[in-house]
Structure formats: structure tokens, C-alpha cells
Amino acid sequence: MRMKNFFKSVTMRFSKWSHKGYGVFESIRNVVNIGVLPLSYCLLAMPMATFAQTDSVTVSKNVDIEEVVVNARKKASTYSELTRVVSVVSRDELGQRKATSLGELLEQVAAIDIRQRGTHGVQADINLRGGTFDQVLVLLNGINVTDPQTGHHNLNIPVDLDAIERIEILQGPGAREYGPGAFAGAINIITKPDGDNHGNLSVFAAEHGLLKSNLSQNISKNNFKTFISASYDKSNGYIDNTDFKRLNLYSHSTYKLSNGEVYLFAGYQDKGFGANSFYTPKFPNQYEATKALLGSFGYDMQMGYFTLKAATYYRKHTDRFELFRENPASWYTGHNYHATDVYGVKMSGNRIYSWGKTDLGVELRREEILSNKLGSELVDSVKAWGEDAYYTKGDSRNSFIAFASQAVYLNGFAISAGGQFYHSNKFGNNWTWGVDLSYGLTSMLRPFASVNRSFRLPTFTDLYYQGPTNMGNPNLKAEFATTYEGGVKFNHKLVHSELSFYYREGNDIIDWVKAPSEMVWTTTNYTKLNTLGANVYLSVNTTNLNFFTNKISLSYSFANNEKPKGDLDSYYVLDNLKHNLSIAGYHTFPKGFYLNWTLRYQERYGEYLKYVDASTSIQTPYPNVWLLDLRAGYSFKNINVFVDASNALDQEYVDIANVTQPGRWVGIGINYNFNL
Known part of the structure; x- marks a missing residue:
């Protein structure tokens, strides 16, 4: 039962569900009271998920379950919305936001700190809950696509907004499920082909020579569905050396079998951009070119009360960094070349009971890097992929993950506990664990609490980078944290709200630091870094109030990192957003x-x-800033014409030191939907 109006919310009660169209929770922002239902529902709406699967598989058995309240805004496969703070951005809401790139979209939802160097998704860093860009795990359809070279590349994903079915944002640690990287949070980007044969053509043009074009098509025949898309973006840049070009190609196909589904998704991105002062303001004429190739093949199978999922995946990323785009200094020895290869296989399974759910899973993963800057010296040099250069250094690391969890639902309580064993040939054995608890005081009010342990491995850049102003540290250790969290959720047909508080105790936190009198930044493990914070979310459905307003939403986050003793300057850890407020209207x-x-x-x-x-140079505080983004448009049949204004108040600000962000940027776009 798919709700056509995103903003309309309703409470439904069923004493027994059978094999009807509403068996799968696809309604948006509905509160559903469940008594007894067959297992043709989203298993992932419960507190523990299995490797962030993209969808549920129908089960033909009937199981009695204690009455629970499920917030079915959309199936949240990263974590349960019962016991954790999980924001789900649906396809409907994706189209309503004023955003033309994934980075811009994430910045507007859930009060996420997106620190942009280049605009329109050229390069953007995701920061959650006072953490750094290396402390957020990025998944595509449940597959870990985080880059082991540096978190700066985590959003180098060849997926355009029209390919996304939904985005799930976990605020807080998720290492007990996904392993290292989900230190401060996780983001799962989910794509899925539609069942209809329809396509979309969009063009967007704006100031500074900005042009964005996209063509996508859904194809469905019998049990086979596929989605394909291609896009090309370019701009002359808003100031000197901020031009860019980008090509995205992506496909996602599924084939339904009698006992499950086979899927394959793959994508390619080719991007080049002027990197004005990106990594050091001393040399503003920098340039960077990256390529990304990724894919995954998997099978989801249903066997009675059991669900079994298996997947294999591969990701390749190359990076060419030029400190001097032209006119290099006499001492300059050449560009930096890096290539990472990540591949792995994973399996997971779960068993449903009348009182809960058991999850088990394992994963094998290998991360490799070839470079002329990062790693240990190679015996024989390797020709760089697509470049007139050679890799002379390299490194690799293998990991094994095994996890187990148990969820119990009883008399209004939802309790989940789990742990993970992680083995690395470079960093040894590590354990993570967590416990989540929530209780339904009423059908609308649910307090929750949790405690979770998380950790992160240093990137290859943290370990090995050497440059004029930066020096890595090959002796870095993993960083760890324990996060305590509590809050309350309120769900009503007109109002949805969440309030949470957290305290994170971090040990051996990794950052780039230097003494005020020094010029070179080096990586080190802080002895201790604690974070106190809060998140607030409020959404009000105003559709029936006749004010030409469908919805008003508010997201707010507060994070305070307790600076360790000493006089070292921090490059990333201690310049997080203290207050981050986002108010949106539709x-x-x-x-x-x-x-x-x-x-x-x-x-x-x-x-x-x-x-x-x-x-x-002058010591300068980061400016406080108000930013307004607008989209006004007109929809007629299959055509949508709109005008966008980014930073409409024309504010001057920086997200990253010395990287000036653009002022007001106005453009016009058109979307055309068609059927074959």
C-alpha cells in the first residue's frame, strides 16, 4: 500500500495480516499497531539488521508476535528506528529538496555537517556527531564503499539523485554490525529499479558555466527489472581554479526467483577538478582527477523462517593529485598517483521467532593500495592505471568479521544485544559490542537508550602520506570509543519528533596536529577525546491546514569535543560544528x-x-553563518521546470580552512518524465 501523498500520515491497526498488498511496510510516516501478522513484512524494521540489506524477502509463514509499534516511514535497513536515531529520506523527499548532488542533499537533512571543498559534490566530507570525515561509514545497497586511502573519497560514488530510492542515516556507532569505520555513524544509499518502464531526462544550467545533464531509464519485463543512468556535469568555477567535469554511469538489475532474488549493480565515475587551496593554501593552483569503478553481485534467499543473504563486491579508485596544475616549482618532483582496490565476500542469515529475531554474519575483506607516495617500497614498480606514471609503493590489509545479535520484543519492550569479532592481519583482534533498549509507553511515545563500542582503523593517508606541509605516521593505532545514548521518540499522524542525548568516550583518536610554531602537520593518536552532544528532529504535517504548506521540518545538532591537554593545533578533530540548525518548508x-x-x-x-x-597568515575564527537555499517551480503533466538559488543570502563563509565557498548561485532546470 504505497501512499501517494508523502505528507499524509495515518495510524492503522490490524489484528491479523495475510498475503495482501499491504503486507510489506511501504507506507510512509505511518504508525502501525501489529498484533499477529505473517512474516511478509519488513524484518529490517526491527532493532537489528543484517549487513544493511536493501530490502526484505517475503516469508510465507505465520508467526504470532507481541504487539509492537513500528514506525514505517520506510524500511530502515541500517538499524531499527525503534532503538536508535535513524533518519530515512524517501524518494519523494529527495525530489522536494533543493539539491543537485548527494553532498548538498545530506547537508539539508538530519543536521549533518558536510564540509565541502568543491561545490556540487566535487569533493565533500561527511561529519556526524562531532566526528571527522574518516569516522563515518558509507554503504551503497548495504555494501561498504568506504575508501581506505582517505575519507575525502567516500562520496566518489557514481550515483545520481534520480537513481536513489532512499537514504538511511544512522546517527551514532554501528561498528558491531559493519566493522571499523562506523565510528560516529553510517549512511546507506539505496538504489532499486522500479517496476514500470519509465525514464527521466533532466538538464540544469546555472551561473559560472554550470551545466548538469542526466538521462535514466527503468526497464521491467516479467521477473527482470533494471535501472540504467548516465550523467555529465561541468562548470568553469566560481573563482579561479574551481572548475570541474564529471561523468557518472550506473546500472542496477534484479531477477526474481521462486525462493528469492538475484541482483547486480555496477557504476563508473570519471572526475577532474581544480582544487584551489584544497590541501594547503600555500599552493592554491592544485588539481585532482579521480576515477571510481564499483560493483556487487548477490543473492537473497528465503527458507521458511530463515533468510540467507550472500554477496560479493569490488571497488577500484584511482587518484592523481597535482600540487601545481601548471608552472611547477623547481623543487617539485611530480604528481601523486594512488590506486586502491577493495574486494570481499559476505554472508548473513537470520531466524524469526514469535518473540524476536536472531542474526549471524561473516565477511572477508581485502584492501590494497598502489602509490608513488603511500606504503612500503615495492620490489618492482607497477604501471599506473590510465596514467603515464608508475607506482613504486604499496600496502595491503586483510580482515575477517563475524557478528551475532539477538533481538527480543516483549510487552512493549524492544531489546537488542550483539557483538562483533574483527581480525586484521595488520591491527590484530578487536571486539565491539552494543545493547539497545526501548519501551512503548503509549502508541505514540517511546523512550530509548543504548550503549555501543566502536573503532576505526587509520587510513593509508594517515599512515604514510609525506608532503611539504603534511607527514603521516606508520605507527598509528586504531581509535576506539564507547557511546552512551538516551532519548525519546514521538509519533503522531501530524507530528513526528525525536530527542536524543549522547556522550562518547574516545581513546587514541587520530588527527593531524602541529605545534603553533611549526609548519608541518603530523598524524597522532590523542590519548583521549570525549564528545557531548544532542540531536533534535521535528516534522509537522500541515497539508490539511490550507496554508499552502505541506510540511515544516526542523533538525538540530549540538556537539562539544573536550579538547585534550596541550597546545597542539588540530586540523580536523577540534573544528566541528557546535550548533547546526536546519529548517525546511515545502x-x-x-x-x-x-x-x-x-x-x-x-x-x-x-x-x-x-x-x-x-x-x-592570520589566526581567524570560523564565521557563524546563515544559509538559505531556494527552489521554486512549476509542474505540468510530465514536465517540471524550476529555478534554484543556492546561498540566496550571498553569505561569505568557509567549511574548510582557506577554501572559500561560493556566494549566491542561481540556475534553472527542467525534468521530463516519459514512458516507453
Whole structure:
């Protein structure tokens, strides 16, 4: 039962469900009271998920379950919405946001700190709950696509917004499920072909020579479904050396079998961009070119009360960094070349009972890097992929993951406990664990609490990078944290809200630091770094109030990192957003006109050395800033025409030290939907 109006919420009660169209929780923002139901429902709406699977598989058995309340906004496969803070952005909401890239979209939801160097998704770092960009795990359809070279590449994903079915954002640690990387949170981007034969053509043009074009097509025949898309973006840049070009190709196919489903998704991205002061303001004429190739093949099988899932995956990423795009200094020895290969296989299974669910899973993963800068010296050099250069260094690491968890639902309680064993040939054995608890006080009010242990391995850049102003540390250890969290959720047909508080005790936190008198940043493990924070979310359905307003939403986050003793300057850890507020409104008017807006306030900790020229810098605090993004449009039949204004208030600000963000940027776009 798919709700056509995203903003309309309703409470339904069923004493028994059978094999009907509403057997799968596809309704949005509904609160469903369940008495007894067959297992043709989303198993992943329960507190423990198995490797963030993309969808549920229908079970033909009937099982009696204690009455629980399920928030069925969308199936949250990263973690349960009962016991953790999970934001689910549906396809409907994706189309309503003023965003033309994944980074822009994430910045507007759930008060996420997206620190952009390049605009329109050229390069963006995801930061959650006061953590760094290396402490957030990124998954594509449940597959870990995090880059082992550096978190700067985590959003180098060849997926456009029209390919996304939903995005799931886990606020808080998830290492007991996914392994290292889900230190401060996890983001699962889910694509899926539709059942209809329809396509979309979109074009967007804006100031500074910005042009975005996209063509996508869904094909469905019998048990086979596929989605294919291609896009090309380019811009001349808003200031000197901020131009870019990007090509994305992506496909996702599924084939339904009698006892499950086989799937295959694959994508390719080719991107080049001017990197004005990206990594050091001393040399603003930098340039970077990256390529990404990824894919996964898997099989989801149902056997009575058991679900078995298996997948294999591969990701390749190359990076060419030029400190001097042109006119290199006499001492410059050449560009940096890096290539990472990540491949693995994983299996998971679960068993459903009348009182809960058991999950088990294992994963084997290998991460490799070839480079002329990162790693140990190779015996024989290797020709760089697609470049007139050779890799002379390299490194690799293998890992094995095994996890188990148990969820119990009894008399309004939802309790989940689990642990994971992680073995690395480079970092030894590590254990993570967690316990989640929630209780339904009423059909609308549910308090929750959790404690979870997480950790992260250093990237190859953390370990080995050497440059004029940066020096890695091959003796780095893994960083660890224990997070305590509590909060309350409220669900009503007109109002959905969440309030949570957390305290994270971090040990051996990795960061780039230097003494004020020094010029070179080095990586080190902080002895201790604790974080105190809060998250607030409020969504009000105003569709029936006749104010031409469908929905108003508010997201707010607060994070305070307790600085360790000492006088070292921090490059990443101690300049998080203290206050991050996002307010969004969605308005529809007669004759097909609409207006969507997002107003954000950002207040960042810390100061940075603002370079006046290559030899002169001034200690400067990060500015507090109000940012307004607008989209006004008109929809008629299969055509949607819109005007966008980013940073409509024309504010001056930086996300990263010395990387100036663009002022007001206006453009016009058109979307055309067609059927074959």
C-alpha cells in the first residue's frame, strides 16, 4: 500500500495480516499497531539488521508476535528506528529538496555537517556527531564503499539523485554490525529499479558555466527489472581554479526467483577538478582527477523462517593529485598517483521467532593500495592505471568479521544485544559490542537508550602520506570509543519528533596536529577525546491546514569535543560544528506551482590560519553563518521546470580552512518524465 501523498500520515491497526498488498511496510510516516501478522513484512524494521540489506524477502509463514509499534516511514535497513536515531529520506523527499548532488542533499537533512571543498559534490566530507570525515561509514545497497586511502573519497560514488530510492542515516556507532569505520555513524544509499518502464531526462544550467545533464531509464519485463543512468556535469568555477567535469554511469538489475532474488549493480565515475587551496593554501593552483569503478553481485534467499543473504563486491579508485596544475616549482618532483582496490565476500542469515529475531554474519575483506607516495617500497614498480606514471609503493590489509545479535520484543519492550569479532592481519583482534533498549509507553511515545563500542582503523593517508606541509605516521593505532545514548521518540499522524542525548568516550583518536610554531602537520593518536552532544528532529504535517504548506521540518545538532591537554593545533578533530540548525518548508500552490526552501545556521568551533599570501597568515575564527537555499517551480503533466538559488543570502563563509565557498548561485532546470 504505497501512499501517494508523502505528507499524509495515518495510524492503522490490524489484528491479523495475510498475503495482501499491504503486507510489506511501504507506507510512509505511518504508525502501525501489529498484533499477529505473517512474516511478509519488513524484518529490517526491527532493532537489528543484517549487513544493511536493501530490502526484505517475503516469508510465507505465520508467526504470532507481541504487539509492537513500528514506525514505517520506510524500511530502515541500517538499524531499527525503534532503538536508535535513524533518519530515512524517501524518494519523494529527495525530489522536494533543493539539491543537485548527494553532498548538498545530506547537508539539508538530519543536521549533518558536510564540509565541502568543491561545490556540487566535487569533493565533500561527511561529519556526524562531532566526528571527522574518516569516522563515518558509507554503504551503497548495504555494501561498504568506504575508501581506505582517505575519507575525502567516500562520496566518489557514481550515483545520481534520480537513481536513489532512499537514504538511511544512522546517527551514532554501528561498528558491531559493519566493522571499523562506523565510528560516529553510517549512511546507506539505496538504489532499486522500479517496476514500470519509465525514464527521466533532466538538464540544469546555472551561473559560472554550470551545466548538469542526466538521462535514466527503468526497464521491467516479467521477473527482470533494471535501472540504467548516465550523467555529465561541468562548470568553469566560481573563482579561479574551481572548475570541474564529471561523468557518472550506473546500472542496477534484479531477477526474481521462486525462493528469492538475484541482483547486480555496477557504476563508473570519471572526475577532474581544480582544487584551489584544497590541501594547503600555500599552493592554491592544485588539481585532482579521480576515477571510481564499483560493483556487487548477490543473492537473497528465503527458507521458511530463515533468510540467507550472500554477496560479493569490488571497488577500484584511482587518484592523481597535482600540487601545481601548471608552472611547477623547481623543487617539485611530480604528481601523486594512488590506486586502491577493495574486494570481499559476505554472508548473513537470520531466524524469526514469535518473540524476536536472531542474526549471524561473516565477511572477508581485502584492501590494497598502489602509490608513488603511500606504503612500503615495492620490489618492482607497477604501471599506473590510465596514467603515464608508475607506482613504486604499496600496502595491503586483510580482515575477517563475524557478528551475532539477538533481538527480543516483549510487552512493549524492544531489546537488542550483539557483538562483533574483527581480525586484521595488520591491527590484530578487536571486539565491539552494543545493547539497545526501548519501551512503548503509549502508541505514540517511546523512550530509548543504548550503549555501543566502536573503532576505526587509520587510513593509508594517515599512515604514510609525506608532503611539504603534511607527514603521516606508520605507527598509528586504531581509535576506539564507547557511546552512551538516551532519548525519546514521538509519533503522531501530524507530528513526528525525536530527542536524543549522547556522550562518547574516545581513546587514541587520530588527527593531524602541529605545534603553533611549526609548519608541518603530523598524524597522532590523542590519548583521549570525549564528545557531548544532542540531536533534535521535528516534522509537522500541515497539508490539511490550507496554508499552502505541506510540511515544516526542523533538525538540530549540538556537539562539544573536550579538547585534550596541550597546545597542539588540530586540523580536523577540534573544528566541528557546535550548533547546526536546519529548517525546511515545502509549499504547493494552485496550478502546479511550488516552493521549497531550507534555512541553515552553522556555528563552528575553532580557528584557522587564514593566508593573506603564501608567507603571511592570520589566526581567524570560523564565521557563524546563515544559509538559505531556494527552489521554486512549476509542474505540468510530465514536465517540471524550476529555478534554484543556492546561498540566496550571498553569505561569505568557509567549511574548510582557506577554501572559500561560493556566494549566491542561481540556475534553472527542467525534468521530463516519459514512458516507453
